[in-house]
Amino acid sequence: MAKQVLSCTVNDEPAEVLVQPWDTLLDALRERMGLTGPKEGCGTGDCGACTVHFDGKPIASCLLLAMQARGHSVRTIEGLGRPGALHPLQDAFVRHGVPQCGFCIPGVLMAAAALLTENPRPTEEEIRYGIAGNLCRCTGYTKMLAAITEAAGATAGRRS
């Protein structure tokens, strides 16, 4: 099978890359576009490390074929914020000392960011379920909860 052209929007910029028909969106982002922030922890949608926003909704990018993203908008951790201009969630994760090994962190942040867009004032339980699709083996989640809770307040505060 010949390679196909994937045209979509990635991190607010138009993107056009050649992908194999069997490439997942995660493959396309990591191997064809050099966006290695999303991680592959399982390849079967169980760990959440590959979470990106697809038209604003959090998805496991390892479960979507790349060509299914044609014409859609994708946001990866690289498009959430950058060193020096961190998203409030990223800033809170740094200040709360959340990252240890760091491998799950991009996925957790994308899940949390999507949660706060949909629900700017989540309860503790809503946050716990909001990131329940993201496995972390280092932190025990406690500091993540604190950071997301604080960022939720900060985000809502900025809007008002």
Added chain:
Amino acid sequence: MSSVMKTTRDVKGIGLSILRPDAPDKVTGQVQYVADLNPRGLLHAKLLRSPHAHAKIVRIDVSRARALPGVRAVLTAADIPVLKKKAPTRAHAVLAIDRVVFAGQPVAAVAADELAIAEEALDLIDVQYEVLPVAADPLESMKPGAPPVAELGTEADTSEALAHGSVAGVTTEAKSAKAVNISQQARLQRGDVAKAFAESEVVIEKTYRVPMVHQGYLEPHAVLAQWDSAGNLTLWASTQGSFNTRSEVADVLELPENRIKVIPMECGGGFGGKIRALCEPITAVLARVTGRPVRYVMTRREELEAGMPAPQVIIKMKTGVKRDGTLMALEAEAILESGAYSGAVLAVAGVFLASLYLWPNFDVKGFEVLTHKPSIAAYRAPVAPQTIFAIDSQMEQIAKAIGVDPVEFRLRHLQREGDKMANNQPWLSNGAVEVLTRIAEHPLWKKRAEWKASSKDGKLRGTGLSLGGWLGGLQPTGATVRLNPDGTLQVLTGQVDIAGTNIALAQIAATAYGVDIDKVKITTGDTDVAPMTGLSAGSKSTYTVGVAVMQAAESARNQTLEIAAKELEASVHDLAIEDEKVVVRGVPNKGITLASIGKKGNLYMSKVEPVLGTSHPAFSVQAPAFCAQLARIEVDPDTGEVTLHNFVVVQDVGKAINPLQIEGQMQGGAVQSLGMALTEALLYDDKARLTNPSLLDYRKLTSADLPNIETIIVEKPAPHGPFGARGVGEPPIVPAPAAIANAIEDATGVRLTHLPLSPERIALAIASGS
């Protein structure tokens, strides 16, 4: 080594929750793991793995795979002359020769232009197997006549045992008895056990069982290999110890160590599973054969089926006490299932079982047993959670049986500093009493009767606690500290920083030298440039490398002061470092900046030596570290479901170098411990094939399963630790299984002895009233 440097003012160094400087890169996806590297000309590797746990390889035909366009190499064991038929360790079993001994064992390797081509090539390799009988259960495998796992009798591999533990100080013996699958045996005895049991008034006998579990790091094993034209190999590795990786690869491939450079990339979790070499040798061979960079990344399924999990541990335990609580005798038999290759830390199990409490008479036997499963490796405090589950559950039951307070009972019999452990070594200074006392003061413990009484809606409430710990690892290590021409400090070690140890080491350097942390930069060097540095394992990164960094910084400070003394024509004893200047005490306005001392060390024609502090200590004194945990739970007796309402971790860290990072260690370790307690198990069928090879079926705890983990830090200084610090990483994974089992008994009255404490097990136990 515990000396605190005198600085004339408090610098920003140890004791503060300083943020990791690499955290912004971690939260923006900028840090690089091995799988993120994509050099020009990269090839992708895949391994063909055996579907059978035990089989003879009759024939392998790779011709169709080699003919596939885009395939650059297809290798079998026959193509790699250095491979030995009898692989002494798992790392040496690069590709199977003639026989496979576990399902998932690599049989052939492919390198191709694209991963999909490599995967397709695997389907084109024809292997004819003759399936052989399988040893799937350790208790069966121990018996004479069981299907043999090692071909020529078994060889003990105690290197892991030595690594961790020297920890134990017990020698284990290689065993080549008729029971061919018993690969190590150990025995610890004291007193007259038979007589003591005869005089005992309360005897309790139970069998505890903890299944194989996976370390569960989120980043699967990954390595990138590339050779230069002069025959030097570079490995970009996800490893807990780059020098260890170098040694193992050199040994397997018969290469000089100085021809291999291991670059430790960001490591996405290890927990003991990334100490030993696994996929590095085959990737190096593929890179050499193809003359291209080759990257190999394990899939999650491969990780679960053919990683290096923790052993299954089965402990038969019998205890005898007097009705007044006097301990009489302990008898235990610990069976550690090691999979297809030897390597369990048998001695540690024995020592933990008989050394935590003062048993005047004991007889502890340990057996390492081989089965046709993937061989095991360390997992955060190897075998401590399993053995503490047994001994602490037993102590709780004894206290209940004789009607005494369980905390007082433990405190009464806990071995103290100077008491003889089972291996006759004295216990070193530790905070076991302090953490247990502290957790018993917690309101959740004091109000356990109220919590139990508040049970409603048919649910049952209970509280449980447990005490566990780790003896502390040791390994020689090295560090250098340089003064730069602008007065900043440069710290270099080979320490792989997984959990935030580099910021703690930088804090130690700051305090020992006498500058603020923002003047210190720390680098993890590769094996070509860094001083020899030990593993990031054994709760010893800060305890040992911290000493090296502290001493190197002290040396750099002394060199700095000597240079300043000459420049200022003052005595070294009158000098101090303040605000990035060396000043003369009591003489205002007389001083020299660190920058000018640094500059003089790098000036053309200068006669001032550059400041270079070095330290390369070896160690002989461990620092045991203890942790107590408390669980407040609710059990649904109909479904067996456990809801965790509160969980408390109290841990002695000696001196909290960076409290924020330590809390993270305590919380993460506790949740791994809870996973072992409640949900995790690698499940095998009777053909020794894994039946749950995905993260959907190998159930780790999620944020929705847990409450916040409360942490309480206790500081009882370790006499030889840097500024009194002890190891932090391992103790928190130890106590939860016993704490949860104790809480379940408090809630329901049933005692469970097999992990995980799953809803099914709990509901069945309640239904049968056992």
